[in-house]
Amino acid sequence: MSKALPAPRHADPAVFGRVAVLLGGTSSEREVSLDSGRNVLEALRARGVDAHPVDGIPALVQALVERRFDRVFNILHGQRGGGEDGVVQGLMDALGVPYTGSGVLGSALAMDKIRTKQVWLSLGLPTPRYVHLARGVDAATVHEAARGLGLPVIVKPSCEGSSVGVSRVLDDAGLDTAVELAARYPGELLMEQMVVGDELTVGILGDTALPSIRIVPKGWYDYHAKYQAEDTQYLCPGLEPAAEAELGALALAAFRAAGCSGWGRVDAMRDASSGRFLLLEVNTAPGMTSHSLVPKAAGKLGIGFGELCWRILEQTLDVADAADAEGATA
Template structure:
């Protein structure tokens, strides 16, 4: 896998870069950690970068004419930076930014509508039921068949997610998920390997990075395993041969179908019995912490953390095309 050389050589080209982090979403602490790492990496390469905590502070900085472009590492929705609201604001103000545009950000944040797009194109995703307020969750579980996953449709980082194996546990799972805004999603649980594929644009096209197979110490890859535990194993590439080629193909197709651009991470399950892949979601502002997965995959193709941050920032200078690279 060959990525094009970086297009910008002089950090002065970027001007004043606001590294947007923190905010008020449920993923605030992860975003702050990611943002600190990105800020340090950009400054180490001579970029005039500074931290901004949340959208109101960013608006103030833009009004003060202190911002030439934005490196968005704000996670989540409703005060976060992944649901299209921030992107629409920056588009209206004419400020370049990293990552997906309004459409890609808003669609990918909504897991239900992302699934609807994927299914319309024949891309594989687990069977699901959209849970409206007052819905009979027990009937929905019978329709899908236990075990199921219950989660908010518009949250990330495994926030509000429950694995349900028994009918008696459904109500508590729904109660947890309803603490977060948006609709609820009940999804058929896929038993097997949990994998993720980073997508990175290089100025000419988007390419899928090597997959990562995640092996948590506990039963599943929850918030603790993602951001706190030190005993989670990450195998990269996660697969070999035709299986690795197929998961990269599906992940890139899922990214493009959702209208995403720049960079992202696509989460996938592989059914243990059939070997079939199932798409779960696209994260359009992935974490950049010490535990995060896109940096791990990028290292496999010779892109270190500082180089990765530089390449992502280049997207705010000239966006890559949405077409996949030639095979």
């Protein structure tokens, strides 16, 4: 699978019109989104794009009803006030405004880790064994589930990102605390077999899997390691050529199976004992901070941050062209 990317199709920033950079919001990932949004806004403006910040969905509704923008660069993270669960995508579809990233189906499905796993498993795509835990689950059921999977396990909310509410549970004594933490966030809970091995991620840009990144944190790759620590190592490409091609193909298959499009990131593990790749989740609006992984991977192909933002925004022109063609033939 070639990693070569064609040159950007447009050079004139005027083709984008007036662009809303949707950031902030009210989800648990607000601060990350604000950081990402500031970076995207600065990069687009540096390339001459008429881009403006819009903080959260209510502000976007007002702006789009007033027809103040031609398209949206969505860099909201999370659900319930975030921009990754399909709600804001449905809004923009209803108003006929092109936007970056996945549509309603891909956004909603990928935000729900349990349903994403169900789709992957139905297609024979590999993912760690798991148990779905309903909200309010009793302690006996939790401990029985852990015994069935075999400790250690990961306990997390099914519909959060950025490692929010996630716990590694090494022994029976830590289960109740882990479930209590995960239950602070909306949605169902997920208990997953903990895979020991390399943590990997693959950025997706259009139909291309970017070079993988192997993440080597000092300890566990939690929220601090993702966004604050300076000692986390990012090895890119993260694998030898044959395994790199295998993981890239698997990541693209997983991305498409979840109904995703445009750009995003697929996280996976490589089991140390078997060498097998196991899919963890899809992120449909990855971070664009100084610590974020898609920009690092794109950089390996010679695509700087500004060009990456431009390429992502260019995808909204494809969406608009397709909509115009459909309307012409209706």
